[in-house]
Amino acid sequence: MKQRRARQSADEWARLITRFETSGLSAAEFCQQEDLSLATFRRWRSRSASQPVDKASTASSDFITVKPAATESRQSSPVSSIQLQIGPSIILTIRHEL
Numbered sequence: 001m002k003q004r005r006a007r008q009s010a011d012e013w014a015r016l017i018t019r020f021e022t023s024g025l026s027a028a029e030f031c032q033q034e035d036l037s038l039a040t041f042r043r044w045r046s047r048s049a050s051q052p053v054d055k056a057s058t059a060s061s062d063f064i065t066v067k068p069a070a071t072e073s074r075q076s077s078p079v080s081s082i083q084l085q086i087g088p089s090i091i092l093t094i095r096h097e098l
Helices: 010-023 027-034 038-050 072-076
Strands: 079-086 090-097
Touching: 010 027, 010 038, 027 038
Parallel strands: none
Antiparallel strands: 079 090
């Protein structure tokens, strides 16, 4: 007989959902790997998507300033850009013409 897991808090579910989103696995694969009920996982994922973002958790103190290093090639180029990879398949590119 399969033993029941202890209930998980909302914070634990939030961490699991974040890990899933960066795992590159399907929901079924992730749940099997983590020994989670797929139905329960989908319910928590749906709840987290429908809840507004907590403004306290996105305070400006959570951000850092990023500046490009000063190089000779940067000064001769009228365009600068930065790329941020978010997960396995999303790349955010910001381009600025000087």
